[in-house]
Amino acid sequence: MADPLVTLAALLQPAFDAVAGRSGVDPVVRPSDRADAQANGALALAKELGRSPRDVAEAVVAEVRRRGDVRGTLEVAGPGFVNIVVDGSFLADEVARVAADDRLGVRPAARARKVIVDYSAPNVAKEMHVGHLRSTVIGDALVRMFEFVGHQVIRENHIGDWGTPFGMLIEHLIDLGEDEAAEHLSLGDLDGFYKEARAKFDASDDFKERARARVVALQSGDAETRRLWQLLVQLSTEYFNLVYSLLDVRLTDADIMGESAYNDGLSAVLDRLGALGLLTESDGAEVVFPPGYTNRDGDPLPLIVQKGKGGFNYATSDLACVIDRVERIGSDLILYVVGAPQAQHLSMVFDVARLAGWLPEGTDAVHVSFGSVLGSDRKMLKSRSGETPKLVELLEEAIARAGEAVAEKNPELADDAKAAIARMLGIGAVKYADLSTDRVRDYVFDWERMLSFDGNTAPYLQYAHARICSIFRRAGIDRSSLRAVVPQIVEKEERALALAVLGFDSAVADTLERYSPHRLCTYLYELATAFTGFYEHCPVLKADGEVRESRLALCDLTARVLERGLDLLGIGAPEQM
RNA sequence: GCGCUCGUAGCUCAAUGGAUAGAGCAUUUGACUACGGAUCAAAAGGUUAGGGGUUCGAGUCCCUUCGAGCGCGCCA
Structure with a gap:
């Protein structure tokens, strides 16, 4: 409950319930640019109650004040929004709680699931290329986040190791x-x-x-x-x-759970589908017709599970794979981090598996689909020679480019430190560029932008982290000693930073709810931006006594969230760069 | 032809149905003996592809047109 938005929603709900005369009213607490938060629930409730929205909002505010459990001020604005500004002391207490928590306020999942993440999936005897980048990077970030909130995660690399x-x-x-x-x-x-x-x-x-x-x-x-x-x-x-x-x-x-791992289950797929009466013979092949799919001619589209010549194909293998994951492993959430072009195929496989009862109620199979990596011409990324770029070459170039920047900006670093930092920056830049845009869209691969220290990039976040580390090197104090400090939230930049830090919990939750790592990226960028504002306006080392200690504590916590957040994305946070 | 996805500032991208659609880059203008200037502040930039609809409220949901990409029986 670190996020004030979550806390406020819980505190406001009884007041909304009381006004509505029923339970379970959603207060619709949202971030606001005019307050710390706004509750929009009165607008929806007004119609139900046959009263004016402002009237309802006023009643809610009165009820909240009567209960007296919100540490902040509420006021009705506009057509019936309730704007909430929380007290600095409330923020300070919440920050102190998060600072004392190894998990930085991130709540464990309400119920732990057994999650399989199917990602990367290169082909044997084939080069890994940019096409594998997204699946690998997105899948790995999701794995880290699911583990962090307490799910049991099983990674599966469905390599292409079988076939003609x-x-x-x-x-x-x-x-x-x-x-x-x-x-x-x-x-x-x-x-x-x-x-x-x-x-x-x-x-x-x-x-x-x-x-x-x-x-x-x-x-x-x-x-x-x-x-x-x-x-x-x-x-x-x-x-x-x-x-x-x-x-x-x-x-x-x-x-590694390659296609060949399911060979022994292929005939069982056919047998079981047959026993269920789902098989149809079509042009010599054994097929299933899941409802809702049509081909070019408007005829039902089959999922072929046995070819005309008797062989099995990838649909059979994918079905055997579902059976294995559900019946042997006991997974109740299966994520397929696979490119968008396979949407129809996976959808048909899931539908057939459901028809056959292999994906029971409560067990979810999700296609975590993603778009393509494009070149500056907005077409699929190609190397200068017109080929699909090899992944290693791409990564090596990223490290080399980052290395040049590090050597230029920080020449006094030792060579091995430089190399390690160049790697974290270069790889981080590539991964972050991939993770920071909504995965369903295509994105444009651009060296200059991803390696820039300005904007929503890995280097910017890493730089914010390194600056904080620099403060502590200079201060020469033990960071862990700051974790019991209740900070003073006075300046508006301190408020903004405190609110940002407290949002980590929700950022992780939102990311996982939609399997969208870019939400965590956006959050981290906003956190780094809030820190920069704080850093500009609130001197840390030049401050005295409790103010200095308070600000050091905010710095420490910010750095921890940045480091942890980047780690959840699979990106390193160097202390110097 | 049918289906899926996408269309937001010059460019690259945000925005769990909520107020005046936000950032970064680029442009313009400021702040330089600085806790790391690899920085910060400000300005300007929009008919959210077009048109209908649902809703108290739509970039978001529904319908439709246009445009782009990708799929559509024995490759995986």
Whole structure:
């Protein structure tokens, strides 16, 4: 209950109930630019009661005053808004409570759920490119936040490790020799490997035939073929891990649940759908027709679960995956951090799973969809050579650009410190640029903007944090000693900062409610802006006695929220930069 | 053709159905021996793509037109 908005809503509700003569009236407490908060509930209530909105608002205010449990002043304004300005002492007490809390006022989830976050999902023997950036970064941020509020989180990396391309990839591996291929792949030239295999497949009927035979061998469980496949998977995941390490995301080998993991459940999907009477034979394929989908001709659109030639496809695998997550793992919230183009496919999979009873009431599957990364031409981001940029190259460029800035601005830093900071800034900038806009929209990738120290960027937030750390280096005092201080909230910048700090709880809650990390980003930016105003107008080290201690306490708490908030986004907060 | 998503300041983006639609960049004007100027303050910039509707109240919800992107049977 750190956020005054939440506290006020709870305090105002009984007054609204009393005026309405019933329970459960929403006071509609919202942020306000004319007060600390405004309650809009009277406008909606007026119609129900057949009274004028102002009249209702006045009655509510009178009732609140009678109860006397709101530490602040209320007044009716406009058509019937109730503006609330809380007392400085109230803010001070709330700030002190948050400062004493390791969780910084963030409430644990009302009920802990078992959450599966399905994200990243690169393909074996294929380069990770910008297309994987968003899923990886958004998914990882959500994982961190869900864990922080106390949910049990299971990360799942649904890598593409199965399917017909593996015939040609394994044959190419054999042609190269295992050592040669290992060298090739460990260098990170996954695309080169894939393209060579593809080129041979397209050019040679003989190779094509070998590849086809190899697919059959793979699917039938031939030991040697499986070993070679496993080698490809292993070499690829080692490479993915390098990228994850560079990106500072939490995925490990333990989180890998590739498509192949569901092979054993595929026939069960078919059997169970059949037993439920949901299967229809169509052009030799086994399909399900979930209601509400049509194709080009206006005919019902099927979800194909067994191809005409008897093979299974990704829909089957996705259904087996749902069964695994619900029935074996017992998850009650499954997040698919997957690009928007797959919306229809996932929607059909979810619908079929619901029809089959595999997603029972209370178990939610959510497509956390996101838009594309665009270049300055507003088209899909391409490198200078016109190819899809490799993720590692993008990240290395980010670090290099950040490194130049650090070297220029802070040349006296030791080289290893510079390198560490450059990494936090560069990677942070890329991640923040991705996280800070509404995920459903496309966003424009722009080096200059994301690395700028002005505006809603990672470097700006990191800079605000570093400035605070600088104050403490200079002050030479133990920050933890400040956490029992009840600050003095006097200046308007102190009020603004206190209110901002107290909003952390709601920011995290809002973010999780909509799976939208940009809400936390916006919050952190507003917090940093509030701090900057405070920093300009309220001298800290130059102040004396209790004022100095009070302001130091506000600095400490601000820095902690910034650091924690950035951490929840998967971004580091250096003490110097 | 059908479906989904998007359309907000010159640019990049915000805005759980609430008052006068907010930021940053760029532009213009101020503040420089500064607790980190990698800063701050101010000005200017809008028919929220167009049109209807619901509502006490719409950028937000519904309908429609236009524009953009992406999907639409055996690839994943």
